[in-house]
Every structure is written in structure tokens, then in C-alpha cells.
Amino acid sequence: MTIRLAFLIALMGFTGGLMVASFAGFREFIPGLLMGAWVTVQITVLAAILAVVAAMAAGLAKLSRIRVLRWIANIYVEIFRGTSALVQLFWLYFVLPHFGISLSAMTVAVVGLGLNVGAYGAEVVRGSIQAVAKGQYEAATALNMSRSLTMRRIIIPQAVAAMLPPWGNLFIELLKATALVSLITITDLTFRAYQLNQVTLRTVEIFTLVLVVYLALSLVITIGMRALERRVGADFGTGRVL
């Protein structure tokens, strides 16, 4: 695994070097793009936090014994998973004001993308909890543990270990989906690129550079999630989860 990571990092360095060599003068774009990248990072991190919270709540609600909670969770998941993320952003940004609710573009970006990814995450949470062996519940009952104690101390810690790899996927999806916010007036990485391109017409350099920045950001997510998986795997004494 370390070898593979080293390979990826080397590939990044190589690509970067190539860029320096072939696109002389690309430096003038860097400050603008970095400012955009910072906005992209902010939206990704905040939306990811919201997505995890929403997914945990909805995933647990889907497994609840209370029917109303199951319904609410199902409606949330189906709406946010079954419609276009771009249309969701447009709706929150352009339609909600007609009902008297005006949110800033940043708020819409974080809420919209967070809830969107959270809907997919809810299924990950539900699946991971259901994948915990039935014998674990039985052992907890035999030790006279209550349902909530069983969930908190026995089931969820094991489910979290199993849900880390799919969450890595979702976070990368989220990062890439942030490009949509350029269409609701936010100057993120993609919007900066679009602006710079309009002014300079250096299309090749600008959009290649943007690709590299997205790739670098997603590699940060990959590496971070792998470290987390190793850490949690170590808690199971395996180094490799289940």
C-alpha cells in the first residue's frame, strides 16, 4: 500500500514538473486558482461534516422501530438521491427566496451538497450497521445490555470501521461536485478557471492546471481516509478492516 501511495505521489510530482516545463509563464494563474481552490476546500470540508451528520441521523432513522422516523428518512434520501444536485442547488438558491427564505450562496453550497452526499451516506450507514453479525446483538442481550447501549458500544463502532472505504468514495464525489457551485455565483476553483480563461484565452494551461489541483485534493482525501482505515483497523488488531 505504501508503495502504491509513493507511486501516486511521484506521478503527481512528475505531472507537476511537466507542467512547469511545458507551460512557461503559467505562474501568473496560480494566485487566482489557489484562491478558488481555497473556496473549494472550504465547501468540501463543511459539506462533508454536514453529510456525515445527516447520513448518521438518516441511516439510524431508517433502522428505527418508530415508523414516522423511517418515513422521514426515506423521503429525505429519495428526494436528494433522486434529483440532480445542480437542480437542488438552483432550487435552494433561486426558488427558496420566493418563499421568503434567502440563503447566501455559500450556505446553499454547503447545505445543498452536504444533504445530497448525506443521502447517499445514509445508505452506507444503514448497510454497515446491518452488516454487523447477528451474534453481536445476541452476545449483548446475553450480557443484559439495553438496545441503546448495544448500538452505542457494540454495533456502531464495528459499523464505522466497515463504512470508512465507501465514505472515502463519497468524499471524493463531493469534492468533484463542488464544481457545480460555480453556477450559483461562487468563485470556486472551477469558476476562477473560467474567469481566467475568458481574460487570457490560455485554455490549455488553465484547465490542465485545474485538473491537477482537483487530482491533488482528491489524493489528499484518499491518503487521509487510508490512514484512518489503518488506524481503525489497528483497533481491531488487524491493520485491515474485517
Next chain:
Amino acid sequence: MDPIVSFQGVTKRYGYLSVLKELDLDVAPNEKVAIIGPSGSGKSTLLRVLMTLEQIQEGIIYVDGQPLTHMERNGALVPADERYQRSVRGKIGMVFQNFNLFPHMTALQNCMEAPMNVLGLSRQDAQARASELLEMVGLADKMQSRPNRLSGGQQQRVAIARALAMRPKVMLFDEVTSALDPELVGEVLNVIRKLGDEHNLTMLMVTHQMGFAREFADRVCFFYEGRIAEQGPPNEFFTDPKNERTRAFLSAVLEAH
């Protein structure tokens, strides 16, 4: 003496299939009962309904004089709710065929979890109790190991210590050596023998170890199609079985060995 466990007319059905049929069974305090029988005869189900892992459809189960499956309300017995069941089932502990240890906890943590969070013991007391029990089952040097670093026999001994840490009055053993490699069976049976000598424990064990049942149990119950077809002291039971089914089962089992 009053029975510590009493099944009265207990029927357990899965759909149309009756797994326990109007079963009556009394177990005396400190009695060791071995439960044998062909697969599907209801012997594991007996332990599972007593542990409240499954609900029964008819009849009633008493534990230590208290109804387990029902509770009193306005002078009548109604099906027990979860809260009431928890107040009674603390007297029962269970060890499973597949150990079911918590994989994210060390052997010690496995044995401390419920004493701390269910019985409310302090960390210190729970740790003292857990390490004493792990020593008793011969795992003093494995307390900090996680289950996947332990052999099957070691895992099962941790599971026994974990159940004992709750200080149950009745211990249920559900085919606890069936998932073990043959050379590991002895170490687990030795621990159970030791429990029989040192602790004032009632034990119900479903087992395929006929030799162990014969040597250890006070009574052997032979299950067939959801009923107790024959029961008695092991010497009588194994040397002079009265029931035709028992004879057929015993000769089939002995042939296999």
C-alpha cells in the same frame, strides 16, 4: 427445593413449525443438565428462549421464582416488556457456539464492558473482577489481546469469563465446543469442569460431547421433535436407554466416534 428454572407448557413456533411443543422442564439450583438430541430437535431453541433471544408463543418460563416471559399487571400475567425482561434475565448468562466476542475490544475489555455499563461497577472493580476471571480460565497473559489474536479455544474461554463477570445464577452453554478444532476442545471442557467444582452455578448445556455429558451432568435430557423424549441420570441414561429414539440416536453417535 424450588426450581431455579421452570418451563411450563412452553411452545415455540416458527411459522407453522413447532420447535418446542408444550415443554415442561424444572431445573434445580446448582443442577448440571446436559441436553442432547438430533439437530432440529429444539435443544438450542430451549436455551435461546431462556436467554430471551427468541419469544415463545405459549406457556411461561420462570427464573428463580419470577416469571421471565410474562409480568404481573393488575393481578394478571401479561407478556413481558423489554424493561421487565431485563430485570429478570440478568440472572442468566450464555456462551455461544461461535464465541461472539466483541472484535473491537481486548479480552479484558470484553469482560469489563457489561459489568461497568450494565451493573454500574467502577472501572477498578470491573477490571479486578475481569482479570480474576481471565486468570481462572487460564488467560492471564492474554488480557490485552484482541479476539482475532486468540485461538478458538482461547476465545471461547474469554467468552466464558465474560459471561461469568455478570455473576449469573444460571449459565447456558450452546454447543460451545462445536466450532473448535478437536485439540482445543479439552481446554474449554476443563474450564467448565472447574466451574462446576468451584462455583455455585446452575448449568444447562447443549452438547455433542457424550463422554463429557456422562461424566459431568447430573441429568441428561434427550430432545426429539420439540419434546423431551427421555431424561435421567447419565449412568442410567447411557447404559439403559428406555426410548427407542434414544437408542437409535446414541448408537448413531457412538458409531461416529
